[in-house]
Amino acid sequence: MAPVVSTPSTLQHAAAAMDNAEVLRIRNDFPILGQEVNGHPLVYLDSGATSQNPASVLEAEQEFYEQRNAAVHRGAHYLAVEATEVFEAARGIVARFVGARGDEIIWTSNATEAINLVSYAFSNASAGRGGAAAERFRLGPGDEIVATEMEHHANLIPWQELAFRTGATFRYIPVDDDGALRLEEAARIIGPRTRILAFTHASNVLGTINPVDTLVAMAREHDAFVVLDACQSVPHLPVDVKALDVDFAAFSGHKMLGPTGVGVLYGKAGLLNAMPPFLTGGSMITTVTMEQAEYLPAPQRFEAGTQKISQAVALAAAVDYLAETGMDRIHAWEAHLGQRLVAGLEAIEGVRVVGPGAGIERIGLAAFDVDGVHSHDVGQFLDDQGIAVRVGHHCAQPLHRRLGLVSTTRASTYLYNTTEDVDALLDAVAGVRRFFGVAK
Template sequence: MTLAEGVRPRLAAGALSEEEVLRLRADFPILDDERLVYLDSGATSQKPLAVLDAERAHLLHENAAVHRGAHALAAEATERFEDARATVAAFVGAEDEELVWTGNATGALNTVAFAIGNASAGRGGAEAARFRLVPGDEIVVTELEHHANLIPWQELAARTGSRLRFVPVDDEGALDLEEAARVIGPATRIVAFSHVSNVLGGVNPVDALVALARGVGALTVLDACQSVPNLPVDVKALGVDFAAFSGHKMLGPTGIGALYGRRELLDALPPFLTGGSMITTVTMERAEYLPSPQRFEAGTQPVAQAIGLAAAVRWLDAVGMARIAAHEAELGARLAEGVAAIDGVRLLGPAPGAPRVGLASFVVDGVHAHDVGQFLDDRGIAVRVGHHCAQPLHRRLGVTASTRASTAVYSTRHEVDLLLEGVRDAVAFFGVRS
């Protein structure tokens, strides 16, 4: 029986064996193609049958507008929609009211940034005063952020007259915590940073950054896109104020993301998008808004996608996130060690042996990343090439682009070995000299 047919008991403790991974792969029809070695899960993950079936079943039997109709079908759709919220919220350690549906993680991060911008413009009344930014205030990000966790803060700084600062990284891409302690100071109002780098695969010191932010009374915003699919994540235990993650990177559908926010903060923030379904009273002159999460969910919601994401969460939970994390760590170590051992190839990020998820980016000396990617693609190996929406980080590391291999629960050790063989052959093919 596959997980698509029913929820099996949790598997045994410890890293997944190769045999277990092969059994789990039966839930992913796209992986039946033996010519495909899919190592681009950091960009988007494949979907198990449980997710595809959940979306289809909803559309076939439960499709109706949620939170609107008074008829039985609408009530059933609303119940399924809110059950999905509860499932996903519990998966990251949040309360139901603390999880806002968005179109993706980019939308979640922009929701926070624009809501704070609205507060800074005087919207939201006395409750929103705590969020208001003025000239002289500072927003702090890090040098390794995905553009989705950089550009919204650039724009917010421009709109409010506040100053954007960043925590630099060292030559290996590790955050400089001594410099972080200098950058995060009395003027800091927001600290936004990623849990796991989408380029380097390293796990950032959330506890240290949260402590620095709390020490000066700043809000924390966590980009958890690369951690929620690969690690057990409890937003309450992490102590962050807001967190964003994306469905399509964690075996779920596209078109669905989530914003976690502490309830008292979400209820105090003015909304970002406005319209139907997020209001209590509307006159021709003004409107009053619902509490979180509905105040941030204007208009028609991604109902089928939310139900599909809940199915993905149940699938992941049935396998066990601790086991998935151990599997990812093992594959990440295998990637890092293998890449670092190839002459003429530079591994970006943490050296072999340092903690990382199943993700590694590298540069082949004198060969453009797109050429490396094409060489691997000719062998059926799918990887990501380019700057991975992190141009400042690549610039800091002295490269314009890199090749990134990223794994997931369904990735095998054999696939990693095929990648390493392909990179060695690419080095030989392009005549690279160390």
């Protein structure tokens, strides 16, 4: 089997819109989706948590282990050279997918680690590491870090912790009742003291797509760094980090048809090369004495120890798959599914959808509350019919508190979901309250 290959930018894809017939063909590429669960064909509506893998991704990982497995960047033998080549080619493929340069892409274990990497680099700089070059990353009392009320814990707690470690103040932009950021509040909160603005591109609960341009402009006015949580955007819509002009962006392989265990941090090269490292050890140094070490430039500077090599190679195969399908087409299809979901759920008595209402832009997911029935019961009821959804607070407890809820049920779509999948969920949800005896 050939190693991973690059494909042209998805942004130029101009083919016809996706439809159910194409989705059914796509679905054939995903071995796991062909099974039955509890006597029903599996309806997988939990891709917002973890997506499924096409055969090409599974094969890429297997091919790596069968043909090329070795540690990268340090061997002088054939397999080590092969492994290094496909590992670095994978970096290039992922970089092009988001409009970045190869040396601006850092492999991490997941998005959570990517965001922590940035947070700890700022901490280390604040503790005096990194010399004069890292001065711009130093935080202290009087400085402010701003996030939003709709963040996943992965883009919230690392900033709270950074504030605790440095004495900076943590602040947040509130959301309105429809799940949009209150931009007039953002304009008040983001000011001369703001050093970091961290926010999600698309909410994993509300489905809201945030106005990156507006928020970046507010940050730039005050020379603040911008960290974008792109976990729910890079897998589902065309994203160009340069066009967005963010300083850092994080996403996870397993949410975009790739394997678990690999995530990505994008950072502007000038920033990455000035930042002190997060994890330290082998493979990220130039010279080491018994007293100290000198570090390589990015990306190796942030890739201590043996890397997630097969996972990176498989993630590149996932990116190839997405690029061939076309991110603009995937986005349009999922927007269609998302609207169908919201309109259908809103029409069911006793169901409250959180986030933008029907007709307002959102990604292809919807989280909802069923009056009188706990989300875990809703999830169990749906699972009995072969429908996989996520239940709970979706790692967004403050947002749920803001919405006056403890938990919700979330259905999230991807390129392998048909309108029939959405309708199966809607039919099932329509029967939940009767089943649990809270409606006639």
